[in-house]
Amino acid sequence: MLIDNIIYIIVFLCYFVNSEGEYFKREHSLIKPYQGSGMVIPHWEFFGSTMVTQSYIRLTADQQSRIGGLYNKNPIIFRNWAIQLHFKVTGKGKELFGDGFAFWYVKDPLEAGPVFGSKDYFVGLGLFFDTYANQNGAHSHGHPYISAMINNGTLHYDHDRDGTHTELAGCEGKFRNVDHETLVEIKYENDVLSVGTDFESRGVFKECFNVKGVLLPPGYYIGVTAATGELTDNHDVIGIKTFQLTSSTPIDNEDRSHMLPSASSFAAPRPRIDDKPQSMSNLKFFLLLICAIIGIIFLVAISILVFQKHQETSRKRFY
Ligand SMILES: [Ca+2]
Numbered sequence: 001m002l003i004d005n006i007i008y009i010i011v012f013l014c015y016f017v018n019s020e021g022e023y024f025k026r027e028h029s030l031i032k033p034y035q036g037s038g039m040v041i042p043h044w045e046f047f048g049s050t051m052v053t054q055s056y057i058r059l060t061a062d063q064q065s066r067i068g069g070l071y072n073k074n075p076i077i078f079r080n081w082a083i084q085l086h087f088k089v090t091g092k093g094k095e096l097f098g099d100g101f102a103f104w105y106v107k108d109p110l111e112a113g114p115v116f117g118s119k120d121y122f123v124g125l126g127l128f129f130d131t132y133a134n135q136n137g138a139h140s141h142g143h144p145y146i147s148a149m150i151n152n153g154t155l156h157y158d159h160d161r162d163g164t165h166t167e168l169a170g171c172e173g174k175f176r177n178v179d180h181e182t183l184v185e186i187k188y189e190n191d192v193l194s195v196g197t198d199f200e201s202r203g204v205f206k207e208c209f210n211v212k213g214v215l216l217p218p219g220y221y222i223g224v225t226a227a228t229g230e231l232t233d234n235h236d237v238i239g240i241k242t243f244q245l246t247s248s249t250p251i252d253n254e255d256r257s258h259m260l261p262s263a264s265s266f267a268a269p270r271p272r273i274d275d276k277p278q279s280m281s282n283l284k285f286f287l288l289l290i291c292a293i294i295g296i297i298f299l300v301a302i303s304i305l306v307f308q309k310h311q312e313t314s315r316k317r318f319y
Helices: 002-016 275-318
Strands: 022-024 044-048 057-060 067-072 081-090 100-106 112-115 123-130 145-152 169-172 182-189 192-198 206-211 221-227 234-245
Touching (some): 044 057, 057 221, 123 182, 145 192, 169 192
Antiparallel strands (some): 022 234, 057 234, 081 182, 081 234, 100 123, 192 206
16 A cells, blocks of 8 residues: 555656656646536636636637737746647638737736737737748748847837847747647746647757846746637637746856846847848949949039140140
């Protein structure tokens, strides 16, 4: 009996702690069946157009002007974490669809707004899964595009330019209307923020980006929000698994609770470059230069002609 209990405890511990020092955190995870009693999801709160079904949580349906979101009620109090998000984006649109969804690790959850269904000037991390290119030419990447933004509450997410000028890092990813499962892992460990994707059912995460020097205080909330405008898609969350990482944590006693989110590349924000007008003005400058050169050549030619004419007349006068 005692041996049975010991084996049970060992199996139980092995399930929750894997060899890499990842502790599964039930209170920050979302696993089927979602509902407890009635319409309540234990540990989670949802708003807007969000609809809970047996097998997925639909933040927005494939309909216009929808905003939906889902937030964890418990702040993440540990410093290093890995979050696996299992999602699905589908829709009838062949050429036009949008707008996408966002994963959040933010100070103020449940505040609906214009950034993929959540508030602008947020404090924390936003990871955007942008399916619609609002402005081609403003950036060199294709869509769908995954990008991260670290905000201390002062930066505006520029939707018209797909957040290009406040982007920390990003990568392209074909996650829409695919037959297999689509997963992403967001890892924050020792001030390194990395994102890996598995959009081809490979069972491993392929690196999207890895950025050092990212400071995020503990005590923020995770969530997922989505929005449709004129363009639409179904934005579904299937599951969220959160792990506390302990294997490589340098133990220091620094109090990070009042720290503002920041990133090394955030210290010197990139200037907003207007790509199209920039190339227009380059063209204008080039044309002006050509005109000026032609003008100078013309003036020189005229001067020479006038000078020769003048010489001829003075010579004639002389004779
Ligand atoms: Ca966009």
